[in-house]
Amino acid sequence: TPTATPTATPTTATPILRATPELVGHLSPRIPSIPPGLVRRDLRPGIRAIWTPGYPNPPDPPMLTSLTGDDRRDVVYQTVLSEPARADLLLLSSLGAWLDLEALWRDESLPLLSWDHRATMGRDHFVRVVRRGFLFPYGHRALEVTVTERKLQQQPIGRLAAYLRQRSFVIILEPEVRYLPDDANRYPHQGREVALERVRILERRTPNLDAPNASSTISGAWSAKSAYWLQVGGKDLRLSVRANDRAGNRIEISAPVAFIAQPSPLDPPGQMVAKATAAIASMAASTARNTLPLGGQPLAFAPSQSPRDTTFECATLTLDATKAASWQPGDAHRPFFPWTSGATIAAPTLRHFGGGGDAHAVAYHARYLTQGFDGQSDVFLALTSPPALAFGGGNSADRAGGLVTPNLKVGGLSRKLGLVGEGLGALDSGTFDPATYFGGMAEARLLGGVTLAAILGKPPLSAGHTPQWIEEELQGRRRYRLEWFTTDFVDSGFFRRRGATTLDLKAIAEVHADGQVEASTSATLKSFGLELFEVVAVDFASLAFIARPGHKPDVDVEITDVRLLGALSFVNRLKDFLDLANFKDPPAVEVTTSGITVSYTLAIPAITIGVFSLQNLRLSAGLTLPFDGSPLRARFAFSSRTDPFTITVMIFGGGGFFALGVGLDGVESVEVLLEFGGNWALDFGVASGGIHAMAGIYIRHEEPATTALTGYVRAGGGLSVLGIVSVSIELYLGLTYQKTGSTSVAWGEASLTIEVEVLFFSVGFTATVRREFSGSSVSPTFGDALTEAEWAEYAAAFAA
Numbered sequence: 001t002p003t004a005t006p007t008a009t010p011t012t013a014t015p016i017l018r019a020t021p022e023l024v025g026h027l028s029p030r031i032p033s034i035p036p037g038l039v040r041r042d043l044r045p046g047i048r049a050i051w052t053p054g055y056p057n058p059p060d061p062p063m064l065t066s067l068t069g070d071d072r073r074d075v076v077y078q079t080v081l082s083e084p085a086r087a088d089l090l091l092l093s094s095l096g097a098w099l100d101l102e103a104l105w106r107d108e109s110l111p112l113l114s115w116d117h118r119a120t121m122g123r124d125h126f127v128r129v130v131r132r133g134f135l136f137p138y139g140h141r142a143l144e145v146t147v148t149e150r151k152l153q154q155q156p157i158g159r160l161a162a163y164l165r166q167r168s169f170v171i172i173l174e175p176e177v178r179y180l181p182d183d184a185n186r187y188p189h190q191g192r193e194v195a196l197e198r199v200r201i202l203e204r205r206t207p208n209l210d211a212p213n214a215s216s217t218i219s220g221a222w223s224a225k226s227a228y229w230l231q232v233g234g235k236d237l238r239l240s241v242r243a244n245d246r247a248g249n250r251i252e253i254s255a256p257v258a259f260i261a262q263p264s265p266l267d268p269p270g271q272m273v274a275k276a277t278a279a280i281a282s283m284a285a286s287t288a289r290n291t292l293p294l295g296g297q298p299l300a301f302a303p304s305q306s307p308r309d310t311t312f313e314c315a316t317l318t319l320d321a322t323k324a325a326s327w328q329p330g331d332a333h334r335p336f337f338p339w340t341s342g343a344t345i346a347a348p349t350l351r352h353f354g355g356g357g358d359a360h361a362v363a364y365h366a367r368y369l370t371q372g373f374d375g376q377s378d379v380f381l382a383l384t385s386p387p388a389l390a391f392g393g394g395n396s397a398d399r400a401g402g403l404v405t406p407n408l409k410v411g412g413l414s415r416k417l418g419l420v421g422e423g424l425g426a427l428d429s430g431t432f433d434p435a436t437y438f439g440g441m442a443e444a445r446l447l448g449g450v451t452l453a454a455i456l457g458k459p460p461l462s463a464g465h466t467p468q469w470i471e472e473e474l475q476g477r478r479r480y481r482l483e484w485f486t487t488d489f490v491d492s493g494f495f496r497r498r499g500a501t502t503l504d505l506k507a508i509a510e511v512h513a514d515g516q517v518e519a520s521t522s523a524t525l526k527s528f529g530l531e532l533f534e535v536v537a538v539d540f541a542s543l544a545f546i547a548r549p550g551h552k553p554d555v556d557v558e559i560t561d562v563r564l565l566g567a568l569s570f571v572n573r574l575k576d577f578l579d580l581a582n583f584k585d586p587p588a589v590e591v592t593t594s595g596i597t598v599s600y601t602l603a604i605p606a607i608t609i610g611v612f613s614l615q616n617l618r619l620s621a622g623l624t625l626p627f628d629g630s631p632l633r634a635r636f637a638f639s640s641r642t643d644p645f646t647i648t649v650m651i652f653g654g655g656g657f658f659a660l661g662v663g664l665d666g667v668e669s670v671e672v673l674l675e676f677g678g679n680w681a682l683d684f685g686v687a688s689g690g691i692h693a694m695a696g697i698y699i700r701h702e703e704p705a706t707t708a709l710t711g712y713v714r715a716g717g718g719l720s721v722l723g724i725v726s727v728s729i730e731l732y733l734g735l736t737y738q739k740t741g742s743t744s745v746a747w748g749e750a751s752l753t754i755e756v757e758v759l760f761f762s763v764g765f766t767a768t769v770r771r772e773f774s775g776s777s778v779s780p781t782f783g784d785a786l787t788e789a790e791w792a793e794y795a796a797a798f799a800a
Contacts, residue, residue, distance in 0.1 A: 046084030047101060049076045064166050064211070066117075066127035066148040070223050074112050074264050078105050085115065096122015108132070109330030111264045113143060124164065125150035136227075136258040136279045137321035138199050138241075139334035141174040144225075144259055167208040170230065170259055176200040180246070183337055187322060189369040195245055195301050195317065195340040202240040207232055218258060220278045221268075226261045227275045229282075229289070236289065247300035247311055256289050258282075260336075262329055276323035276336040284320065292317045296346060302368070302380040302415065308471055309415050310380065315359055318342040340364070342384070348511070349419055349469045349480045350389060350410060360387060365412055367428045376461060377427035378416040386411045386422055408438050418469030432466045433458050455495045457488035467505075474510075482507040489528070494664055496529035498539055498560075518549045530632075532662045537563040538634060545625070557623060562636065564660070597624045616655075617645040631664035641698075644673060652678050656696070672699045682719075691717035708738040716753075726757040747772035 051073075067075070079085050082105055089100035099119040105112055116128040127148040135142050148166045155161050178198040184191035210216070210231040218227035230237040236256040243251045258279055263271040283290045299314040320341035327335040346358035361384035368380040386409040411422035420427055423436020434456040459465045465486040472479040484505040489497050507521045522545070529539040541558040599622035607614040617639060624633040639645040639657040646655040654676040661668035675696025682689050698710040712734030720726040730753040737746045748771050755764040786794070 044086040044088060045090075047087045047090065048079045048084045050080075051076045064148075064164075066124045066164065066166070067129065068223065068225060070226065070264070071112075071115075071129050073266060074110075075103075075115055077264065077266055078110050078112055079103065082107055082110060085117075093121070096120075107330075109265070109328075111262045111329070123150070123162075124148060125162075132262040134260050134262070134335060135170075135172070135201070136260050136276070137283060137319055137336060137338040138201070138255075138257065139177050139336060139338070140172055140199075140201055142259065143171040143173060144261065145169055145171060146225075166211075168211070169208050170206045172201050172204055175202075175204070177334070179337060183333065186324060186333060186337060187339065190372075192302070192369055192372055193339040193341075193364055194337075195299060195343070196243040196251070196338070197246050198244050199338075200242045202242060206230060206237060206239070209237070210234065218260075218275070218278050218282045220274060222261075222271065222275065227258065227279060229256060229258045245300040245311075246303055249298050249300060249311065251294060251297050251299060251314075253292050253294065253317075255292055265329065270326075272327045272329075272335045273323050276321070279336070280321050280323065290319050290341075292319065299343070299345075301340070301343070301364070303373070305415060307473055309418075312345040312347055312413075313358075314343055314345050316344040345381075347410075347413070347419070348478070349471055350387065360410075361385060362413070365424065367424075373415065376430040377414055377420065377424070379412040379414045379420060379424055379427060381413040382424065383410055383412060389419065416468075417466055418471070420466075427461065430461050431458055432461055437466075451493075454492040455489055456486065457490055459486070459488045477510050477512045480509045480511070494530050494532055496531055496537075497527070498529050499527045501525075501527045519547075520549060521545070521547045530664070531565070532634070532664065533667055534565050536634070536636065536660060536662055537561075537565060555625070559621075562621070564636075597622060599623075613646075613648045615646045615648075616643060618643075633661065633663040633668065635659065635661045641671065641673060644675075648679065651680055652676075654694075666703055667701075668703055670699070670701045673697075687719060687721045689717060689719035691715075704741075706738065706740045708736060710734055710736040724759060726755075728755045729753070743774075745772060745774050 049072075075085075083103065085101045085103035087099075087101050089098055091098035097119060098121065099117050101115070101117045103112075103115040105114070111132055113130040113132055114128070115130075116126065117124070118126040129146045131144045131146070133142055133144055134140065146166065146168045148164055150162045151165050152160050153163050176198060177200075179194050180191045180197045187193060210233070212224040212228040213231075216229040216231045216236075217224045218229070220227065238254040238256050241253040241255045243253060245251065260272075260275050260279060263275075294314045294317055296313045296315060298308075298311050299317070300311040302310040304310045318341050319338050321336045321338050323336045324331075324333060327333070342361060342363045344359050344361050347360060350360065351358060362381045363384060365379045365382045367374075373380070389408050389410050408419075408421035410419050412420045412424050412427075414420050414427075421437035423433055426433035426436050434453040438451075438453045465484075465488055467482060467484040470481040470483065472481065482505065484503065487500060487502050489495070489501045489503075491497055502525070504524045504526075505522075508519065510518045512518070524542065524544040525540070526542045527540075528543075529537060531537045538559060539561040541560045542556065543558075544556040545553065546556075547553045599620065601618055601620040604617040604619065606616075618637075620635075620637045622635045624635075626633070637657065637659040640659070641657055644655040644657040646653060648654075654674070656672070656674040658673075659669070659671040661670075673696065675694045677692060677694030679692045680690060682691070693713075693715040695713045696711075698708075698712070700706075700708045700710075712732065714730065714732045716728065716730035718726065718728035730751075732749075732751045732753075734750075735746070735748045738744065749768065750770075751766060751768040753764065753766045755762060757763075
């Protein structure tokens, strides 16, 4: 009920009316096409509606009517306290009224723009009500036009009947709304939460709309037609929207909207804010309404310093809205404003460097919202579910030849650094903390076995020692780069600094217009050492890997020193013969699908001094960098088991070999063979030969838990007659004990080998006998060692 009781009767007031461009063609055809600004005087009598006091307010009828309760209330208020309606016809009778009225209210603080009403003998046959409002969530000013007409329609029994038919549509008065910088101060974070700088709705008028229903009404202390989502055919109407971001990118969107009617001065204070609050909750509850498909269109989420540093291919955009702190009818600003609460983006840098798919959920970083770009990390987006970036894809290290895998969980996106790891708090404070940056990925390693977080210091961001992921637009192609140069290393675990330790990593992926991708990588680690389990220490001047399109990967290893430690330090004298400079350009580089192996073997000439002779000594070394992220492997050997070195002094001799395989995850294998014996030569003129007898010991240890010890004796000899007939015989007798885990086994083996050669023909025979004894997997118990009778006899002896 209006707060004031209108008592005015029809008058002949003649107000001055001024035509507006937006009304021409949309409203009453009886309003002539008056050029804007032209003033005329309306001489038709003015009619003011009255509200009869003393009767309770009747409820809205259960069917559609030409005027709702809100319409009747607002007509009374506006014809009494503002402009009256103009009458071309007004006849009252006991059978009903004849009406031909129209009203136009230019005051934008009023909810109704116009009212047209024609009736004959109490029967409405044309009623039009035009109500002011806004489109939610974008804030465009709009008009809701409701037209009720009486139309002839065939009845099932064949007669014509005149039914009232009602339709509603919305006219967009304000096609384009600009949020930045116009409304920046009305946002809680000065507009930093806004990705869309301005929004234009391409339609000027909607099709006829469905009546508000349970699925479209925005519930609250107001009528259903006061706040509702526009629907056609039972589905939300999606308008064609053209938006622009901060970088000027144009984004085409299909977006649902709601109509929020402008409150009446008779409504409770703050009702528009209450409607906005309810609309925000309604939109948040429906993914179909708050999430807009963008189909991969580029969208800039923040101001940029260089092209595309804040722009990403956006699959979906999630909108929310913020309401004005206060709003009254007639205020120049909008009652609500949209902002970006989240998005799903494709980050090509992630895709090309092993970050998985193209759908990554992001939201604005909290520090960026509160402080903007502060010159520290410049992180502006945080990833809702940080994806794992396995450098090279699938936890593979092949991009850098296994040298370094800067794997991380991508926690955010920075305008300055590109992708950044988790632990955004440390970056916000201006510090690169490897423990948080790489902390989410145990595979972030150097040489497959040294955790990056353990060997890197905490330099300030200003030092430029943070990995930088850069995207560039070039002519006919797009380039994605990872650049990382750092000198901030600390001694930890196996890793040791040797002077100015540096890491320089560059990885490039170029995507051409035809979709072809070219990738290249260079990684160089200088001045460092590895101390492996108190077994071996290796110092490197440089370890480099280079991979280029169309070329075989190249590895350059420069070792300055190798030292055996602990119990193996006695071998260091032999190590002195190993020419480490040969690793500068190694003669053997093997590239397979599993990794790269660099090896070198040096044969030392026989050394003879009087009765002393050293023969068949070969020193070898090799490094293997696996592509699957496994730790680096190193192998050092002096001769081999199948071809041991020999030492002789007069008729006595010996020999052996030594091999060590070690990785950053532990000692892989150790093999040692030593033997001693004698050699005697015989010469009878037409026949010559020799005999030998050797005894030796062989030790082998292999991970995870296999150790074997073998003691053996071998003896044999050979005889040759005039070089035509040769006979040789070899006898071997050995005893081996091997333990694997908790299981042990021992076996003895004897073999006899005889070979006979006549001219060009030879025949051989070997006979082998083996006997094996398996041990228990557990130690024997007390009950296994003694019987009950034996224990009783033992105890009785002490009792006596």
